[in-house]
Amino acid sequence: MKKIILSLALLAGFASVANAQTGVKYGIKGGFNGATFSGTDSKGSEYKAGFAAGVFANFGISDQVSIQPEVLFSQKGASVDDFQGVSGNTFKSTLSYIDVPILARINTGTDGKGLFFEIGPQGSFAVADRDFIQAHGDKYNDNTTTQDLNKVVIAYVGGIGYQITSGLSLGIRYTGDFSQVYKDGQSTTLKAASGNTAPYIANNPNVHNSVFQFQVGYAFGGK
Numbered sequence: 001m002k003k004i005i006l007s008l009a010l011l012a013g014f015a016s017v018a019n020a021q022t023g024v025k026y027g028i029k030g031g032f033n034g035a036t037f038s039g040t041d042s043k044g045s046e047y048k049a050g051f052a053a054g055v056f057a058n059f060g061i062s063d064q065v066s067i068q069p070e071v072l073f074s075q076k077g078a079s080v081d082d083f084q085g086v087s088g089n090t091f092k093s094t095l096s097y098i099d100v101p102i103l104a105r106i107n108t109g110t111d112g113k114g115l116f117f118e119i120g121p122q123g124s125f126a127v128a129d130r131d132f133i134q135a136h137g138d139k140y141n142d143n144t145t146t147q148d149l150n151k152v153v154i155a156y157v158g159g160i161g162y163q164i165t166s167g168l169s170l171g172i173r174y175t176g177d178f179s180q181v182y183k184d185g186q187s188t189t190l191k192a193a194s195g196n197t198a199p200y201i202a203n204n205p206n207v208h209n210s211v212f213q214f215q216v217g218y219a220f221g222g223k
Helices: 002-022
Strands: 024-038 048-060 065-081 089-107 114-135 138-143 152-163 168-177 208-221
Touching: 048 089, 048 208, 065 114, 065 208, 089 152, 114 168, 152 208
Parallel strands: 024 065
Antiparallel strands: 024 048, 024 208, 048 065, 065 089, 089 114, 114 138, 114 152, 152 168, 168 208
16 A cells, blocks of 8 residues: 555656646546456456546646546446356346556657557546346346455556547557456355255356447647
8 A cells, every 4th residue: 555655646746747847638538348357267258338437637748758647437347158157147247446547648649649559557446336147038136236346456558549639539448457356255245046056156256357448538738
């Protein structure tokens, strides 16, 4: 925790220097998520649709380099066919997070336009969960609690985009979690379906969020 606080303090100080040099832009962004699970227990995981939206600030260091922290509401999760090896069972999960990426952005164009690249760490905070198992048209184990989730998740972000005008941009990025989605140990929410004496799952699965994001952003201010 001390290392995280120190890193954030250094980034804040760095951003204040950048602001003094080239000004700061503020903006809004939103877009589409294609999310799934990766990891040891991700077999059968397929992509599901979600959305992301939020705000950002861009602190310019030079015409080519800037630091961009963001705060985004982001839907993730997955659809898992033949869940736990049971044919016909589909586990569907919609996970909602507040994502806080802090990105280094490299601009290749001139006059604030053109191709750009971005990379950096991300902290995600779980705020909502909707899970259920669907079998033969029926739903079981409909869960809306976050008891089994790791509430704080650390990830990496990498992306590419194009600055169309000084304000409008389009981008594609990938975010992959270092941390597991679920806590280690037995699930507190996934129980046996009605009429089934065996539980669908003994322990929470070892999976990580894996998300492609397609975003549109608009920035205000700057020089």
